[in-house]
Amino acid sequence: MIRIRKYLRDNMLRADVINLLIGTYGYKRYLEIGTSKRDENFNKIKNVEGFCIDPEADAEPDFLGTSDQYFSFLDQQDAETRQKSKYDIIFIDGMHEDKQVRKDIENSLRYLNPNGAIVLHDCSPEDERAATPYDELKRQSTRHMGFNWNGDVYKAFVHYKWEVNKDNRNTCFTVDCDFGCGVILTDPRAQEIFPAPAAFTMNGYNADTMRV
Ligand SMILES: C[S@@+](CC[C@H](N)C(=O)[O-])C[C@H]1O[C@@H](n2cnc3c(N)ncnc32)[C@H](O)[C@@H]1O
Numbered sequence: 461m462i463r464i465r466k467y468l469r470d471n472m473l474r475a476d477v478i479n480l481l482i483g484t485y486g487y488k489r490y491l492e493i494g495t496s497k498r499d500e501n502f503n504k505i506k507n508v509e510g511f512c513i514d515p516e517a518d519a520e521p522d523f524l525g526t527s528d529q530y531f532s533f534l535d536q537q538d539a540e541t542r543q544k545s546k547y548d549i550i551f552i553d554g555m556h557e558d559k560q561v562r563k564d565i566e567n568s569l570r571y572l573n574p575n576g577a578i579v580l581h582d583c584s585p586e587d588e589r590a591a592t593p594y595d596e597l598k599r600q601s602t603r604h605m606g607f608n609w610n611g612d613v614y615k616a617f618v619h620y621k622w623e624v625n626k627d628n629r630n631t632c633f634t635v636d637c638d639f640g641c642g643v644i645l646t647d648p649r650a651q652e653i654f655p656a657p658a659a660f661t662m663n664g665y666n667a668d669t670m671r672v
Pocket residue numbers: 474492493494495496497500501502513514515516519525526527528553554555560
């Protein structure tokens with residue numbers, strides 16, 4: 461697989477990818493969709509004002525609810541509040557389901573500041589079992605406990621990269637680390653800053669990253 465040379469390494473964690481983008485662009489506001497345990501990732505994100513959401517109280521989120529509920533809450537605010545609520549970088553790691561992630565991408569783009577970035581976890585499932593769609597997982601849940609589940613997040617990323625973004629307005633690539641970190645950069649100069657992703661092809665993605 462084509463590695464993202466120079467800036468991005470395959471032994472990075474999701475927090476490293478996010479911190480690297482924060483450092484590169486000087487981002488100030490960070491949103492994490494799906495937090496679970498703050499120490500696993502959220503607390504590793506440096507030099508930003510962070511906000512996290514999760515429907516589970518155990519995660520001790522800043523907003524207790526789903527991503528849909530959070531974006532709907534923002535939509536109900538006045539224009540000034542909505543503007544102030546925008547983020548520079550959003551990490552999508554909530555419900556690992558194609559249709560939910562498509563919504564998360566769409567909503568995140570609406571609440572992203574100019575030149576902002578989205579990072580999606582779990583874009584490179586290890587194998588077919590790890591990529592089991594949520595409905596199927598529920599059906600088989602007792603047989604498939606105790607493995608890392610990535611779900612079909614990758615479908616939403618592929619759909620965004622090749623269908624929604626077919627005019628290449630945004631720069632999209634997957635960093636081959638930590639179960640695959642999909643990156644969407646809205647900076648029009650992103651290709652110059654991260655030149656290698658330009659060579660990242662759909663065939664490369666299919667052959668190596670998805671492995672399903
Ligand atoms: C894989 S964990 C997140 C891990 C964390 N981001 C990290 O990097 O360590 C997924 C979390 O998403 C939450 N979640 C599930 N459905 C969600 C939704 N619709 N919106 C937001 N969060 C959701 C779950 O409760 C769970 O805590």
